[in-house]
Amino acid sequence: MSTAAAPKARFEREVEEFLRTCRRLLSARGEGNSAAHAATALRQYQQLSEPAQLRFFEHLDLDFGPVPAEVLAAAQRYAADPTVQTLLTLTAVAEPPRQELLRRLNRAPGGTAMIVQMRRQLLRMLPQHPQLVAVEADFCHLLSSWFNPxxxxxxxxxxxxxxxxxxxxxxxxxxxxxxxxxxxxxxxxxxxxxxxxxxxxxxxxxxxxxxxxxxxxxxxxxxxxxxxxxxxxxxxxxxxxxxxxxxxxxxxxxxxxxxxxxxxxxxxxxxxxxxxxxxxxxx
Structure with missing residues (x-):
């Protein structure tokens, strides 16, 4: 491996390790396990370089969004049969999994402050990476709720x-x-x-x-x-x-x-x- 490629490979490994923790956090059952995984994830995020943080936000956009086919199918079922149950199903499949990930990260001590810091970094990157606008919208949505006056x-x-x-x-x-x-x-x-x-x-x-x-x-x-x-x-x-x-x-x-x-x-x-x-x- 070339000298130039080594740092890139290292930060890719760091991002992958962090993402594995995030997936364990999303699948965890029980408040105790969830809080432990959240604390681990926050520690890992703090150690990421800025390029690695950008890669994480890109993964949030590509891998932790709603599945279009599921949203379309749920929308069609609701249009054909507009009941409370079909509406709840549509709402559930339309919500990006990254929102639940952020909620679970918030369970760790210091989680709220870290998520505010994450959004600060994301806002700084957004002008050069406008494809992350949906990720930013989810951060803003959750923080607007958590920081309700x-x-x-x-x-x-x-x-x-x-x-x-x-x-x-x-x-x-x-x-x-x-x-x-x-x-x-x-x-x-x-x-x-x-x-x-x-x-x-x-x-x-x-x-x-x-x-x-x-x-x-x-x-x-x-x-x-x-x-x-x-x-x-x-x-x-x-x-x-x-x-x-x-x-x-x-x-x-x-x-x-x-x-x-x-x-x-x-x-x-x-x-x-x-x-x-x-x-x-x-x-």
Whole structure:
């Protein structure tokens, strides 16, 4: 075997070993066996190189999709006899097996975080490999369900929050960059608010956060709101809540609807805390 061929052969073996574990996971009976196979599969995936990860996604597309002939036959039976049973059969055969594979991978400790990371890598590859769009759609479908806002916890971020969380707020601010700790401290003063969504499986990682200025009147510009040298407003009856920044911290959740739900929940929280607020706006 040539020197150039050796690495390719090695990563092909790694992919095949990983796929064998995935097939065992899909065929496993019992929660205990399933969780053990899922944990093994996640460890194997973490060791794959980027080319090997791409090959895995290609296998998901080609080998873990619905069988067209079975879908067509089930669709024809449903069209001829549209009963609940024929509809359930059609639904079952139309669902790609890769969705069940991802559900079972999610049973392992850290599975949710790893699947979010998988989708982040898949999204990065998608522009050069558009044939993987169906695989991406299945990831998005499942994550949209698992990260339903009803499962999420909203927390206020303030200066007393853990340093690791504050560092993530600085790192992930995507609209108006935070210029160090002094800038962050100003954004967390009593006339400012910051709220974030968290998921029970990623308790230390914010998914998305929004920053709000509490004001006595509608702002004319954004600059005064993010001026770190500005003095905090004296306690007053705030009348306006200006949402001036919202940032997604998890690229693997792109396209999963979280922002609107966070803003609505924050508005309800602020109205309860400050009944004098009658106007909510975005900048």
């Amino acid at each position: 009803g499962f999420l916890e909203m927390q206020q971020v303030d200066w007393n929050s853990p340093a690791q969380l504050l560092e993530q707020i600085i790192e992930h601010e995507a609209v108006h960059a935070i210029d160090g700790w002094d800038d962050l401290r100003r954004r967390l003063q009593p006339d400012r608010r910051c709220f974030a969504f968290f998921h029970p499986q990623l308790p230390a990682e914010p998914l998305i956060f929004v920053e709000i200025a509490l004001l006595t009147e509608m702002p004319a510009a954004i600059a005064p709101l993010i001026d770190k040298s500005a003095q905090p407003a004296a306690p007053k009856r705030f009348k306006v809540a200006a949402f001036y920044s919202i940032s997604n911290c998890q690229p693997g959740l792109r396209g999963v609807s979280l922002g609107n739900f966070l803003i609505k929940r924050v508005a309800e929280r602020l109205h309860a805390e400050f009944p004098s607020i009658r106007m909510f706006c975005t900048l």
